[in-house]
Amino acid sequence: MIRIYLIIVIVFSAFISYGQEGTIVFNRKYHWVNIASKLPYLSQEEKDRIQLTWGNDTDNKGEDFLLTFNTEGSLYTKKETEENYGYSWGEEDDIFIRNHKTKMTRDIRILLGKKYLIEDVIPKYKWKMLNELKEIAGYVCMKAETKDTVNNISIYAWFTDKIPVMSGPEGFSGLPGMILALDFNTDDVNIIATKVELVSDKAVILPLPKKIKGKNILYDEYNSRKKKHIQLSMEGRRNPFWEVRY
Amino acid sequence: MMRMVCLSSFIFLNIFLSAQKYDIKGVIKDTLGEPLIAATVMLMDKDSILIEYTQTDLKGAFDFKSVRDKSCLIKTSYLGYFPLTVGVEYKNADIVDLGTLRMVEIAKELMEIVIKEAKAPLKLRGDTVEYDASQFKVPQGSTLEDLLRRLPGLEVSQDGSIQADGKGVSKLTVDGKTFFSEDPKFAIKNLPAEGVSKVQVFDKKDEEALLTGKTTATEEKTMNIELKEEFKKGGFGKVTAGGGSESRGELKGNYNKFDSKHQISLVGVANNTGRNGLSWDDYQDFMGANAWNDNDEYDYGFGGGFVRYFGGSASGLESKVSEAFWSGNNGGFPTNIIGGVNYNYDHKKTKFAGRYFFQNTGNEKLTESDSRTFLSGFSLDNNRLENQDKESINHRAETMYQYNIDSLLTAVVTADIAVVNTDQFQYGNTRLSRDGQQITSASSFDNSSDLSGRLINTSLLLRKKFKKAGRAFGINGSYLKTDISDYQKRFSDNLFYNDAGINDSTFVLRQFNNDTLDKFVIKANVLFSEPLSKKLFFKIFYNFSSRNETGNRYVDDQNLSDNNLIRNNALSRIYENTILSQRAGSSMTFSHKGLNLTAGAAFQSFDLNGTYQSPDPAFFKGKVDNKFDLWLPYAEFNGSLTRNTWINADYGISATEPSIENLLPVIDYSNPLFITQGNPDLVPTLNHRVGVWFNHSWPADAIRINLSTNYTYFEDQIIMKQDVDENLVTTSQPINYSGGNQIWNNAGVSFPIVRNKIKMRTSFGYSGGKSFAFVNDILNKTKTFRWSPGINIDFTPTQKTAIYLSSNMSFSSTEYDINTTQNQDIISQNYNLDINTNFAKGWFWNSTLRYSRFKNERFGIEQDIPIINLSVYKQILKGNKGEIRLSLYDALNKNILINQSTSVSRVFDSRTPSLARYVMLSFSYNIKGMKSTVARNDYW
Structure with a gap:
């Protein structure tokens, strides 16, 4: 039994070593009720009222994002959908472009109505390994936790070492394998892989935008601007996350 | 920041620990001694923070070079095995050899049932596991027992006794507390599986162990059930x-x-x-x-859809429960009794909402009003003093049922019923005078009305989506039926004066009216939309609406000598109206990169039928049978031009059909001084409307601006043609006239002066219009303008004090091209100051000052109304659940309600004294604690 298992695993690992290119569709669900329920300036009654009126978010289907990765790097952004029923919102989305060789970002980030091009070292996260296993999109994943100092929250990641690519959604990486799910502050925002396609026979080309333009900035500065906005909004008794990506 | 940390720790480690670098190596095998190849091995610091990782080779071996941490952790991961964590301590050797690490296979049932099938996260504590029981699918209505039977590692026997890892479970707790009986058999049969989030099993500690803390291996286990957060009600x-x-x-x-x-x-x-x-x-x-799930209107079409307002009803019969929450200030001395219950159900495919609402409102008020009507060459002033006593009792029930037949098809059914009873008494007197000087008549009146109405309103909606994104189909229909009966008494004594101001005739009116009105409205709407490409969308729709009204009014005059009632056939009437309107249209939308362009057209037809007659047709009888067909274009542009800029521009024509009353070729003599006559040649009014709005924000600086403008040109507007004869008898007839217009502009900006301390919002509105009337064949043009600036300043200097200052003003002028001497300038100004402060622990102060100023020079009106409300309150009880409040309302005793308006041939002003100064002591109790902040929330 064990032997058969091993053979399967060896064949599988041989396969996956070629499988370092591919695409992953992530579904991103923004649970604004959960976010609002944690706002420090609301009274318990106000929080209950939000929960009562908007608490049932079964109609929240989330938005799809696409991570494309090859041996060179990866690109993560909102997936083009036809779900808009004849209405184009025209919102530009952040694009995370990572070069795995040079360990550099070419991220396009939109913050408070301004577009930035961040050419910086890929941010390093301090990952704490946790003892939990879960299956996501057919992969058994392990759990890890990191602290987001900008938002002052915990972010949980589920990664699989069966896709040996140091990458993941929303620019997160640094775990021994692909991150297939992220959970921000326990169900404020959930990102979960719904479809994993590994390609072995043909090269995956990153769908780089034609123009990569934006004001040049580094992550330190970007994060401090974001942090300032969050603090000012909280002081001003306003939910900061309508205007910045959570 | 992160880089700083990395860099500094790097330097630190280099300086102090460079001498202590060492290697770690080991081999990973399974319990049978076979090496595990390509297993992931992670090196972590003592807080489980990942440092680096590697994979085992073909022999299962791994190594980490140049490790700096004195004590660290090695964690291994391999599919189908429990991750293994081992500690590493540096002991002054260059290599720490961990030897063979044996990984234990995860039980097949845990792997397959928990991870693969239930997709539940598996939490590992050494060799034991905990998992999220809520992920296990059990049929609806299952008990905890059914759930436990499915969980790996647990066995439930026929009699309900539980075994965990071969040991009996003797005690069961829910959220750590005993559930009715400690007997697990009882609990597992009575708890619903749906509410369970976690099942935990641990060794039962006996009394001795609890006392001494000494743990002994026991043969019995305790089970704790954790409930889902949402089930904690x-x-x-x-x-x-x-x-x-x-x-x-x-x-x-x-x-x-x-x-x-x-x-x-x-x-x-x-x-x-x-x-x-x-x-x-x-x-x-x-x-x-x-609350915000509006299932009322299902009209499809352009922009705002095909909304047809049938005037509602003055009785308030067709209003919704929600309107009870937004009632305005009517002045006077009102009383209110309200009771309501609401139930919502939402689970899986079904949604239900049902509510009942009772409302008993009363109001006693005294209103003094002045109006001036412009006639040819002179004006007629009406000074009226009216006492009103009104009481209304409403019962209303609303229900909604929604069912998702499948993921693409939804059905919604609604049904509302309402019963309304309103009693009203009005008495007072009026005085008519010519040019405000010469009295022409004086009358005193005593009227009453007893109205009762019933309503039933039902609707059905089907919404179908398709696999092809963007394709959608919707169909709905509604049926509304109301019946109203109103019994009215109209008594008045009228004195008429001649030019010399001497009373020359008297008229005594003693009349009873009996009105009934039955109405039903049927509406149906269909919509289909189809994407032609990724950027091009096609939409086609059809709207149908039919309103039928059958009514009669019987007027009886009371004989003054013997009090007998005599039918007045000149004033009584029997009528039936049917207005049928249909619209079919289609539009094309181009959507790309945030820009959306829609163009379309619709064909609309009106079919108006009516009969109107006296019970004795010899008095009057009329019939209407008119049909109108119209083409209505529509165009809209909208989108986001740049980030944070939104713009919307639209153009369209809508049509308003003439009312049946206006079309009837019948002369109405019911008011001998004001005779009205229908006009069968009327055609619908076309409203050409163009609108633009624009919106831009600078989110980093919390600045927002918005601009909007709306212009409507009326083609074939229905206006009044009046003829006044030498006896001051006015005959009025509606006619079509083109040229009227209306414009409405608004601009606003909101910005912080000192971020989070002083915020300012300003708005500026301008509206204007041109309207017409014919008086004795002379065209009277009336122009109106209204300027309305407003400013708000929010000042929150500290957490404990908030001050809100606001002011809005309106300068209206009405210019008459003929009666230029009657040009009106009405100025109304409002100044508000709110101060909220938390001045001592648990003590709060709240004061509001509203200063209103009304001015109309033509009428010589200048009124200042300062209203001051003060309250001081103290929060009491644990968790600030209680509050005692002492309030002084209208400290200066000045409350009065003012209404002012002007129209093409009339100006109006009324004053209603209202409940003024009083003191109130109140106590509040809030289960979740009183709000203890003074500042308003921006928004969440």
Whole structure:
């Protein structure tokens, strides 16, 4: 039994070593009720009222994002959908472009109505390994936790070492394998892989935008601007996350 | 920041620990001694923070070079095995050899059932596991017992006794507390599986172990069931009772209980303070998840759809429960009794909402009004003093049922019923004078009305989506039926004066009216939309609406000598109207990169039928049978030009059909001084409307601006043609006239002066219009303008003080091209100052000052109304659940309601004294604690 298992695993690992290119569709669900329920300036009654009126978010289907990765790097952004029923919102989305060789970002980030091009070292996260296993999109994943100092929250990641690519959604990486799910502050925002396609026979080309333009900035500065906005909004008794990506 | 940390720790490690670098190596095998190849091995610091990782080679071996941490952890991971964590301690050797690490296979049932099938996260504590039981699918209505039977590692025997890892479970707790009986057999048969989030099993500690802390291996286990957060039911509520001077009192309570499926809420109010006591929050608390789920209008079409307002009804019969929460100030001395219950159900495919609402409102008021009507060459002033006493009792029930037949097809059914009874008494006197000097008539009146009405309103909607994104189909229909009967008494004594001011004739009116009106409205709408490409969308729709009214009015005159009633056939009438309107249209939308362009056209037809006659047709009889067909174009552009800029521009023509009353070729003599005559040649009015709005924000600086403009040109507007003869008898007839217009502009900007301390919002509005009337064949043009600037300043210097300053003004002028001497300038100014402060622990102060100023030079009116409300309150009880409040309302005793308006041939001004100064002491209790902040929330 064990032997058969091993053979399967060896064949599988041989396969996956070629499988370092591919695409992953992530579904991103923004649970604004959960976010609002944690706002420090609301009274318990106000929080209950939000929960009562908007608490049932079964109609929240989330938005799809696409991570494309090859041996060179990866690109993560909102997936083009036809779900808009004849209405184009025209919102530009952040694009995370990572070069795995040079360990550099070419991220396009939109913050408070301004577009930035961040050419910086890929941010390093301090990952704490946790003892939990879960299956996501057919992969058994392990759990890890990191602290987001900008938002002052915990972010949980589920990664699989069966896709040996140091990458993941929303620019997160640094775990021994692909991150297939992220959970921000326990169900404020959930990102979960719904479809994993590994390609072995043909090269995956990153769908780089034609123009990569934006004001040049580094992550330190970007994060401090974001942090300032969050603090000012909280002081001003306003939910900061309508205007910045959570 | 992160880089800083890395860099500094790097330097630190290099300087102090460079001498202590060492290697770690080991081999990973399974319990049978076979090496595990390509297993992931992670090196972590002592806090489990990942440092680096590697994979085992073909022999299962791994190594980490140049490790700096003195003590660290090695964690291994391999599919199908429990991850293994081992500690590493540096002991002055260059290599730490961990030897063979043996990984234990995860039991097949855990792997397959928990991870693969239930997709539940598996939490590992050494060799034991904990998992999320809520992920296990059991049929609806299953008990905990059914769930436990499915969980790996547990066995439930026929009699309900539980075995965990071969040991008996003798005690069961829920959220750590005993559930009725400690006997697990009882609990597992009675707890619903749906509510369970976690199942934990641990060794039962005996009394000795609890005392000594000494743990011994026991043969018995305890099971703890953790319930899902949503099953820990939520609930909140508040009650306020107060009593005051001037015999004023208020009582208000609401309560609310909800879980993930059910929401139930109650609201009750009784007061005589004029404040109905219900707010936006109360509305939301009462309606729960259905507060903003509007299932009323299903009209499809361009832009705002095909909304046809049939005038509603003056009786308030067709209003909704929600309107009770937004009632305005009617002045006078009102009383209010309100009670309501709401229930919402939402689970899987089904949604249900049902509510009942009772409202008993009363109002006593005295209104003095002045109006001036412009006639040819002179004006007629009407000074009126009216006492009104009104009481209304409404019962209303609304239900909604929604069912998702499948993921693409939804059906919604609604049914509402209502019963309304309104009694009204009005008495007073009026005085008519010519040019404000010469009295022409004086009368005193005593009227009453007893109205009762019933309503039933049902609708059905089907919404179908398709696999092809963007394709959609919707169909709906509704049926509304009302019947109203109104019994009225109209008594008046009228004195008429001649040019010399001497009373030359008297008329005594003693009349009883009996009105009935039956109405039904049928509406149906169909919509289909189809994407032609990724950027091009096609839409086609059809709207149908039919309104039928059957009514009669019987007027009886009371004989003054013998009090017998005699039918007045000149004033009585029997009528039936049917207005049928249909519209079919289609549009094309181009959507790309944030820009959306829609163009379309619709064909609309009106079919108006009516009969109108006296019970004795010899008096009058008329018939209407008119058909109108119209083409209506529509175009809209909207989108986001740049980030944070939104723009919308639209153009369209809508049509308003003439009313049947206006079309009837019948002369109405019911008011001998004001004769009206229908016009069968009327055609519908075309409203050409163009609108633009623009919006831009600078989110980093919290600045927002918005601009909007709307212009409507009226083609074939229905206006009045009046002829006044030498006896001052006015004959009025509607005619079509083109050229009227209306413009409405608004601009606003909001910005912080000192971020989070001083915020300013300003707005500026301008509206204007041109309207017409014919008086004795002379065209009277009236131009109106209105300027309305407004400013708000929010000042929150500290957490404990908030000051809100606002002012809005309106300068209206009305210019008449013929009666230029009657040109009106009405100025109204409002200044508000609110101060909220938390001046000592648990003590709060709230004061509002509203200063209103009304001015109309032509009428010589200049009125200043300062209203000051003050309250001081103290929070009491644990968790600030209670509040005692002492309030002084209208400290200066000045409250009065003012209404002013002008129209093409009339200006109007009224004053209604209202409940003024009183003191009130009230107590409130809030289950979740009173709000203890003074500043308003921006928004969440």
